[in-house]
Amino acid sequence: MPGPANRPGHDNPYEQAGGVTARLGWAPYVLLIPSLAYLAIFFATPMAQAFALALQDRDGNWTLASVMRMVDDPNFRDAVTTTIALVILVLPVQFVLAMSMALIVNAKLKGQGFWLYLYALPLGISELAAGIVWVSVFTQTGWLNTILQGVGIIDKPIIWQSSETPWLLILTIVLAEAWRATAIIMIILVAGLQSIPNEFLEAADVYGATTWQKVRRVILPMLRPSLQIALILRTILAFQVFATVVALAGTGVTVLSREAQRWATDIDNDHVAAGYAGLILLLSLMATLLYLWLLPTREEHRL
Amino acid sequence: MNRSRYPVRRLAAIVAGLSVALAACGGAASPSPAPTGTPGTSPASAAPTEPPPAGPVTMLSNQLVPVTEQEAMRNEILSGYDGEVEYVGADPGPYTDRIQAEGEAASGGVSLIGGLHGDFSAFGARNYLSDLSDVAAELADLGISQDYLDLGKLGTSEQLYIPWMQATYIMVARNEALDYLPDGADINALTWEQLTEWGAAITDGTGDRKLGFPAGEDGLLHRFFQGHAYPAFTGRVNTAFATSDAVEMWNWLKDTWQYVNPQSTTYGFMQEPLQSGEVWVAWDHVARLVEALKSDPSAFTAFPVPAGPEGRAFMPVIAGLAIPTWAPNPDGAKALIRYLLQPETQATTLRTVSFFPVIAGALPGDLDPGVEAEQQAVAAQVGSSDALPALLPVALGDQGGAYNQVFKDAFAQIIIQNQDPANVLAALADTLQEVFDVSGAACWSPDPPSDGPCQVGR
Numbered sequence: 001m002p003g004p005a006n007r008p009g010h011d012n013p014y015e016q017a018g019g020v021t022a023r024l025g026w027a028p029y030v031l032l033i034p035s036l037a038y039l040a041i042f043f044a045t046p047m048a049q050a051f052a053l054a055l056q057d058r059d060g061n062w063t064l065a066s067v068m069r070m071v072d073d074p075n076f077r078d079a080v081t082t083t084i085a086l087v088i089l090v091l092p093v094q095f096v097l098a099m100s101m102a103l104i105v106n107a108k109l110k111g112q113g114f115w116l117y118l119y120a121l122p123l124g125i126s127e128l129a130a131g132i133v134w135v136s137v138f139t140q141t142g143w144l145n146t147i148l149q150g151v152g153i154i155d156k157p158i159i160w161q162s163s164e165t166p167w168l169l170i171l172t173i174v175l176a177e178a179w180r181a182t183a184i185i186m187i188i189l190v191a192g193l194q195s196i197p198n199e200f201l202e203a204a205d206v207y208g209a210t211t212w213q214k215v216r217r218v219i220l221p222m223l224r225p226s227l228q229i230a231l232i233l234r235t236i237l238a239f240q241v242f243a244t245v246v247a248l249a250g251t252g253v254t255v256l257s258r259e260a261q262r263w264a265t266d267i268d269n270d271h272v273a274a275g276y277a278g279l280i281l282l283l284s285l286m287a288t289l290l291y292l293w294l295l296p297t298r299e300e301h302r303l
Numbered sequence: 304m305n306r307s308r309y310p311v312r313r314l315a316a317i318v319a320g321l322s323v324a325l326a327a328c329g330g331a332a333s334p335s336p337a338p339t340g341t342p343g344t345s346p347a348s349a350a351p352t353e354p355p356p357a358g359p360v361t362m363l364s365n366q367l368v369p370v371t372e373q374e375a376m377r378n379e380i381l382s383g384y385d386g387e388v389e390y391v392g393a394d395p396g397p398y399t400d401r402i403q404a405e406g407e408a409a410s411g412g413v414s415l416i417g418g419l420h421g422d423f424s425a426f427g428a429r430n431y432l433s434d435l436s437d438v439a440a441e442l443a444d445l446g447i448s449q450d451y452l453d454l455g456k457l458g459t460s461e462q463l464y465i466p467w468m469q470a471t472y473i474m475v476a477r478n479e480a481l482d483y484l485p486d487g488a489d490i491n492a493l494t495w496e497q498l499t500e501w502g503a504a505i506t507d508g509t510g511d512r513k514l515g516f517p518a519g520e521d522g523l524l525h526r527f528f529q530g531h532a533y534p535a536f537t538g539r540v541n542t543a544f545a546t547s548d549a550v551e552m553w554n555w556l557k558d559t560w561q562y563v564n565p566q567s568t569t570y571g572f573m574q575e576p577l578q579s580g581e582v583w584v585a586w587d588h589v590a591r592l593v594e595a596l597k598s599d600p601s602a603f604t605a606f607p608v609p610a611g612p613e614g615r616a617f618m619p620v621i622a623g624l625a626i627p628t629w630a631p632n633p634d635g636a637k638a639l640i641r642y643l644l645q646p647e648t649q650a651t652t653l654r655t656v657s658f659f660p661v662i663a664g665a666l667p668g669d670l671d672p673g674v675e676a677e678q679q680a681v682a683a684q685v686g687s688s689d690a691l692p693a694l695l696p697v698a699l700g701d702q703g704g705a706y707n708q709v710f711k712d713a714f715a716q717i718i719i720q721n722q723d724p725a726n727v728l729a730a731l732a733d734t735l736q737e738v739f740d741v742s743g744a745a746c747w748s749p750d751p752p753s754d755g756p757c758q759v760g761r
Contacts, residue, residue, distance in 0.1 A: 058741075074712055140566055141579045156510065162565035163518075163719050250519035250569035251715065265396030267704040 047281075053274035066271035070263075070279075073272075075254050082245075083255045083283075085170060087238045090177050094234065095227075097178060098185035103215070105186070106193045116190075123183045131247025134176040135161075138248065163252035170253065176244050181237065185230045192226025193219065228295045235291070236284045256280050359387040360635040363401060364417030366468075366622045367656055368392040372590070375655035383651075384642050386635055398422075399701060405629060406431045414630040415639055420454055420621050423464045425700040427457040432625045434461040438637050442644050446663030451621055464623035465640055468649070468658035471619050472526060473680045475573070475592045475605050480583035483508055491683050493609035495535060495555060498584070502562030505583060514563040515582030521571030523588050524714060525707040526695075530618025531586075532556065534693040534749050535611025542750045542760040544735055545728035549760075552611075553717050553724035560718050568719065577603065588620075589677050593657035596673030605676045607684035614691035616749075617684050621695075622658065653678075694748050702742040709735045735759045 057065045070076060101119050105112060122130065137143045138160040145157035159165075160172050196219060204214045220227075242257035254262075260276035263269050367376050373392045381388050391413075393401065398418070405411025406429060416426070426432055439452060439462045451466040476490075483504040484490065488497045502514040518524045529540055536552035537543035564582050573585035574595040585592065586608065596603050608617050624643065626636045642648055649660035650668050657674060659681060660666060670678065684690065699706050709731050716727045739756040746757035 074716055135569070139569075139579075140564070140581045159564070159566050161569050163568040164565045246520055248569070250571075251522075251711070252568040252719075262708075265394065265704075267708050268396065268399070268701045269705065 050274045051278055053271055054278045056271055067275050070272045070275040075259055079254045079256045079259045082253045086241055089174050090238055093178050094182045094185055097182045098189055101186045102189035102193055105190050119186055120183045122180045127243035130180040131244040135247050138172045166253055169249050172248050173244055185234055188226050188230040192223045196222045224295055225297045228291055231291050232288050235287045239280050239284050358632050359389050360414045360632050360639050361389045361412045362415040363391045363413045365393055365395055365398040366417050372656045379655045380651050410629050413627055414632040415636040416625045419695055421696045423623055423625055424457050424698040427463045431627050432463040433628045435465055436462040438465055438640055445644055447661050451661055455623055464625040466661040467622045467624045468652055469619055469621050469661055470589050470658045471617055471681055472588050473605055474586045474608055475603050476584045478602055490606045495609045495611050498609050499559045506562050512562050512564045513583035515573055515576055515585040516567050517570050517573050517587050518567045519569045519571040525710040526618055528710040530693045531608055531616050534616030534691055535613055538613035539750045541757050544759045545732040545761045550724045590657045596676050597671055600672040605680035607680055610689055614689040615687050616691040616693050618693050697747040698744040699742045702738045706738045732759045732761050
């Protein structure tokens with residue numbers, strides 16, 4: 001209900017003087033307590049413990065020795081560069097693909113359900129299963145070489161998963177990841193597309209915009225919130241890439257998650273493993289802040 | 304209208320009250336640590352004359368862990384056992400974690416532990432294992448090798464584990480590759496240099512690199528260095544880690560790697576690339592080669608590992624059975640040990656998972672020709688005049704993984720990244736020495752015994 005005279009500059013008729021507390025009391029904050037307690041107990045506390053673990057050594061002293069051990073490890077540089085390279089290579093490919101897939105799905109063509117089903121199929125299988133499927137494609141006697149040889153493009157099988165050609169190896173991982181994880185982005189973009197009011201697109205048609213201009217001038221700007229969410233989500237998941245790399249590359253290249261797992265289970269040193277986990281978290285955080293800065297979205301409503 | 308002025312506030316109070324009540328209930332019920340064991344059975348010392356408590360035996364093992372091997376264990380090896388067994392196969396990390404957790408609590412669900420000599424030396428050092436001398440005495444007529452039984456004492460006077468089964472590492476070749484053997488080479492008495500010539504001949508003849516090593520994530524390549532390459536070229540392992548003989552061995556491997564399929568970094572089990580033809584000559588654990596031999600015995604040849612300047616070095620893998628001091632069902636576990644050591648069970652074990660028996664004497668039943676081929680290669684290897692057994696690591700405790708990682712890192716840097724062997728070994732020698740200093744492990748055969756932590760050779 002509209003309240004007493006509003007302060008100058010605040011001409012939203014649904015806003016009352018005094019803000020949330022005056023209108024609704026403390027109820028909303030009380031309602032938040034269970035979720036906050038859950039997050040504090042099951043997320044914040046273990047996270048703090050993990051950081052503490054990274055900053056201790058085997059005897060429990062506070063020290064940077066475990067972090068230094070992580071940085072001095074011969075595999076550290078390979079893990080960091082490969083992870084960042086994968087993130088940088090996979091994301092643009094996936095976004096272009098996801099955008100096209102989302103536009104196709106949203107165009108409500110005949111048989112639209114089929115396309116959505118086909119695109120969303122990879123969501124249903126685990127990361128490791130996807131990796132193993134792609135091994136059967138890329139292995140020396142696998143599908144890809146058989147097809148290429150059968151068609152006559154190559155004489156001898158190409159060894160895609162060779163440790164001696166790391167860039168070829170990374171290409172196979174990029175392809176497998178693009179196949180496996182694009183659907184997540186597509187679904188977020190489809191939801192965003194469906195929230196764009198038709199009037200804008202019809203107005204663009206009235207003004208004679210081509211499809212490309214519609215996409216660039218109307219759709220993409222209005223998709224900003226969805227793009228931001230999808231980018232942040234996919235980047236965080238990309239920093240955690242693990243099973244696809246293990247399945248396709250074996251020991252050819254390594255990534256941060258694989259190193260964390262190696263230190264935790266193979267080498268039995270939880271402190272260095274926690275260091276790697278903390279590094280993944282920091283990188284994800286930095287990327288998220290970068291996106292929030294580059295793609296600010298205006299608030300639509302204020303309480 | 305008679306409505307509360309602040310309906311939201313009232314609702315919020317109700318929800319908050321409910322959630323606090325729920326949290327209190329949920330917080331009180333913490334998950335029990337070992338739900339699979341039988342709780343509260345009478346302690347073993349109080350029941351010498353009563354019949355063994357009928358109850359399930361939980362067996363935790365880090366051998367026979369791959370899915371097919373676990374299935375073979377449950378469906379075939381344990382199928383003839385009268386009692387109820389819950390078999391749990393665990394990877395090294397969770398395996399050690401669980402046993403340490405139960406050991407520190409002095410209670411838990413595991414009644415029987417299956418593991419390797421190195422695992423038991425760590426557990427024995429923490430006094431987790433009970434004395435099985437009575438079981439060993441009962442099984443005396445089965446003819447278990449006295450050397451293995453002595454190993455099972457872990458340097459004490461108590462029998463801390465009973466040998467269960469053994470395995471080793473051999474090589475297998477597709478028969479197409481036999482055409483390219485160097486002149487005058489006897490496949491049952493090759494040298495590592497002859498292997499390189501063989502690989503070169505195959506590459507010249509076919510244009511492909513057809514040697515194979517399990518350099519993948521799950522591969523056992525570190526055992527290749529610890530049990531075969533190092534002892535064959537230097538006569539020792541840790542005390543010759545960074546010596547000039549070791550550099551010679553690494554240079555030999557660098558030279559050979561140009562004939563090795565570069566996809567080797569993805570191979571965990573060599574039987575698959577052998578069957579698909581990606582690899583023609585492979586080195587691996589017997590259990591990871593057997594499927595190829597079983598699938599088509601006429602297409603493959605199993606042969607002993609080649610010899611180096613210091614002998615035909617190989618690594619025998621001895622798996623054993625031990626009962627933890629806190630076992631809820633120790634009598635059931637002892638019955639299970641007796642069962643697993645019977646000739647019929649040892650024959651089934653050999654037939655299904657290709658781990659060889661530890662008992663003496665002929666085994667009942669026919670052997671699959673593929674397994675027969677493996678057994679002959681193993682016998683030729685063990686019985687060769689220049690045989691040089693190199694034991695698995697002993698008493699490394701939780702540094703076992705770090706120890707293996709040193710060899711894997713050496714391989715990655717010297718072979719994959721093409722760095723200079725001497726520099727890499729010098730740097731990694733420090734890491735290796737740290738492993739010994741932290742674990743306090745003394746040298747083991749074929750290294751000469753040491754007082755205190757093993758000193759890495761430079």
